[in-house]
Amino acid sequence: MYIAYAAFSRQTQHTSDVTHNLKKTLQIIMLLTFGLNLSAQNVKIDSKIKVDSTELKISERNSIYYAYCSLDNKKSDSLIVTIGTIGTSTTSIRIDLTDKPRAYILLYSDENEFDGKNILEVEFEKYDLELNSAEFKNGERIMGRIKGKSKIIPNKSGGYQIDIAGEFSHIIGKLLMKRMAESDFLILDDY
Numbered sequence: 001m002y003i004a005y006a007a008f009s010r011q012t013q014h015t016s017d018v019t020h021n022l023k024k025t026l027q028i029i030m031l032l033t034f035g036l037n038l039s040a041q042n043v044k045i046d047s048k049i050k051v052d053s054t055e056l057k058i059s060e061r062n063s064i065y066y067a068y069c070s071l072d073n074k075k076s077d078s079l080i081v082t083i084g085t086i087g088t089s090t091t092s093i094r095i096d097l098t099d100k101p102r103a104y105i106l107l108y109s110d111e112n113e114f115d116g117k118n119i120l121e122v123e124f125e126k127y128d129l130e131l132n133s134a135e136f137k138n139g140e141r142i143m144g145r146i147k148g149k150s151k152i153i154p155n156k157s158g159g160y161q162i163d164i165a166g167e168f169s170h171i172i173g174k175l176l177m178k179r180m181a182e183s184d185f186l187i188l189d190d191y
Contacts, residue, residue, distance in 0.1 A: 150162040
């Protein structure tokens with residue numbers, strides 16, 4: 001009887017040790033995954049950045065185009081700056097400064113192609129974002145650089161990614177527009 005109990009006790013202890021080790025391994029994997037995801041989003045604040053205008057290169061599928069325009073949501077309690085092009089822009093970059101700086105891609109379709117919606121937020125797989133500050137007030141200039149690659153965006157042919165690289169300069173509370181790199185900015189207060 002004692003031998004059977006000892007064997008059962010060893011088996012129970014072995015099962016408990018295995019379960020404990022699996023839990024520890026799972027926790028470590030989750031922490032590593034979370035850490036790698038955070039390290040892929042690199043945000044740097046450098047008050048010495050000086051950028052005069054906006055020019056973002058957007059590489060999407062087999063197309064390359066440039067974004068020169070910027071606007072924000074004109075709210076004092078949250079600040080979201082959008083960088084894109086004039087007209088029927090399909091891809092723009094959003095920098096959300098509400099809590100901490102965060103960047104993502106915004107896709108627009110007038111055909112509601114995103115599961116019946118016309119807007120799709122796409123997270124970056126990885127990006128480097130450099131800003132002159134983390135907090136801004138109305139009338140202040142946000143300046144920075146961004147470089148990144150989107151997560152895979154599914155489509156009928158399997159999916160694609162968007163590459164972004166360039167710099168931007170925006171005056172909080174205004175709309176800055178231009179169509180080409182050589183043009184001057186049109187700055188609007190009322191939009």
